[in-house]
Amino acid sequence: MLAAMPPPATLPAQPGDAVSRARGDACPGALRLHRADDGALARVRVPGGVLSADQADGLRELAGRLGDGEVHLTSRGNVQLRGLGQGCGGELASRMSEMGLLPSERHERVRNVVASPLSGLDGLGARDVRPWLSALDALVCASEEAAGLSGRFLFALDDGRGDADALGADVTLRARDDGDADLRIGPLESVARIPADEAPGAALVAAKVFLEAAAGSGAWRVTDLPEGAGPLSDSVVRRLRAAGLPVARAVVPVPGGAGAPPALGAVTGPGDTDALSVGLPLGRAGAAQWRTLTDLARRYGSGELRLTPWRGVVVPGVGRGRAGELLDALGAAGLVTGPRSPWTGVGACIGRPGCAKSLADVRGDAAAAVGGGEPVDAERAAETLPVHWSGCERRCGHPRGAWVDVVAGPDGYRVSVVRDGRRDAPPCVTDDPSALTTAVSTARASGT
Missing domain, CATH: 3.30.413.10 (Sulfite Reductase Hemoprotein, domain 1)
Structure with missing residues (x-):
């Protein structure tokens, strides 16, 4: 039966809302496992969602041998392995390191970076953000200060289309049509316009200034700061100018909604290849489904998978004309290949x-x-x-x-x-x- 209930004025506080953090950051990682009712949980950071087919195969193998057999995607394009047994931590860490998924043990929980999944693939956007992604990840892993970030602090790299910019990151870089970049702090519409080549370094500076501002406050994210994001943004601009960067202030509205995920199906690019965009029902894939994806990426694509913050997967580099038959194969495996699916x-x-x-x-x-x-x-x-x-x-x-x-x-x-x-x-x-x-x-x- 259906019945009506009076609504509260607002919804209850959600994880990540601005509150004072009275306890330490217990966000799980690949080395710090979380104990759940179905076993231990490992959260593997995948900056930008970019995995090689070999890395994806390795995660499937670990899920089957140590966990519940499924690969779970998160809303940040990361991977979770669930149902892990006791005493598997050492083996898990060793295999992750061998696969190149743990470039720095001290930074493994802070490599939280979302990026526009179709950047460089469909001819849209102002620039390909992949060079930003590689540079920012390397800078974070080389920074002693950055190791002090919480496991919830988030960077976003947007190629100009506004999808990653809408995800509520703490520090966002957004490419501009004129070749520069906008640096956004938290939810502010006021941004700092900087040279694009300096953008990854500027993002790291912003994270360091946040750590200074958050000291003693218990803040995990920008929205937790008692004084809000405005004073932090001003401090970041002063720090960048002191380092010799040309910085201009501008107003760029934050995109509304939850950002536009990649359309499901074939994604046509400017070259001679397409990309395939599919969804995972409830963000999880069984061993057979995940193997279908990785085998397809290796045999028919560029050998890469891009996990999206909307719990989907993009397979780049598929030869023009093959998309239809390959999407049929992915659909037969139980993946979501078009917008009409009820999933x-x-x-x-x-x-x-x-x-x-x-x-x-x-x-x-x-x-x-x-x-x-x-x-x-x-x-x-x-x-x-x-x-x-x-x-x-x-x-x-x-x-x-x-x-x-x-x-x-x-x-x-x-x-x-x-x-x-x-x-x-x-x-x-x-x-x-x-x-x-x-x-x-x-x-x-x-x-x-």
Whole structure:
């Protein structure tokens, strides 16, 4: 049955909201494992989401031998291995190092960098940010100060299209059409315009100035700072000018919503190759699905995979004319290859049995709802809201912008539309699977 409940003025505080941090940063990594109900969890930082096919194969092998057999993607384009057994930490670290995924043990949790996934592939954007990515990662790993960043501090590299800029990073570099770059601190619309070649170094300077400002405050991210992002931005500009960089101030609005993920399907570029963009249902892939991706990247692509902050994968370098048959193969493996799939835009926290705080098996319930739903209308695909299933009020991994909020409670699920942190209307509450599917579909179709 459905019932209406009065909405709170705002949603409960979410992970990453501005609060005083009274305890140390317990964010997991590849070396610092987190104990969950389904075993230990390792979070492997993959700057820019870029993996070689060999590295991707290695992660699949580790997931199968040490964990639950699945590769889980995060909202930052990183990888999680779950269900790890006791005593596997040493072997896990050794294999990660051999694969080149641990260039610095002291920095492994702070290599948090998202980047425009299609940069350099589709002819859009102002510049290819891959050189920025390599340079920034090297600078972070070489910096003693940067090792003091929290595991939640985030860098974003945007090629000018606005997708990574919308992800709420602490330090964002955005390419400009005139060849320069904009440096954004937190959510500020005021940016510092700098030479593009100096952008990675400027981003590291911004992170160091943040650490100085955060000392003694317990702040993990820019939005945690008691005085906000404005004074920090001013300090960063002064530091850059003192180092001899030409810096101009400008106003660049922050892109609205959650950023535009790569369109699913074939991505045509200016050269003689295409890229393939696919989604992973609920952000996870079994061994066979992951092997299909890596084999395809090695045999038909450039040998690279790009994991996206929207829990998808881009395979670059596919020969022109092969996209159709290869997408068919990926679809047959259970991956999401087009916008009409009912899986498009559907996310969930881990739920039961992996999380003790969860009140429901949200992934199983989400799968049941998707199985009972209809394909997305092709003409309205761009207007369909994403939906996130949560096992408790923390809403771990929820999207930014507007989304359909499905939260488990003691009396069933509450379904509502969230925009800018507020509900549009009182949530509907139901414990009936059929009514739940209808409520979610109706909310998704409400559009942006």
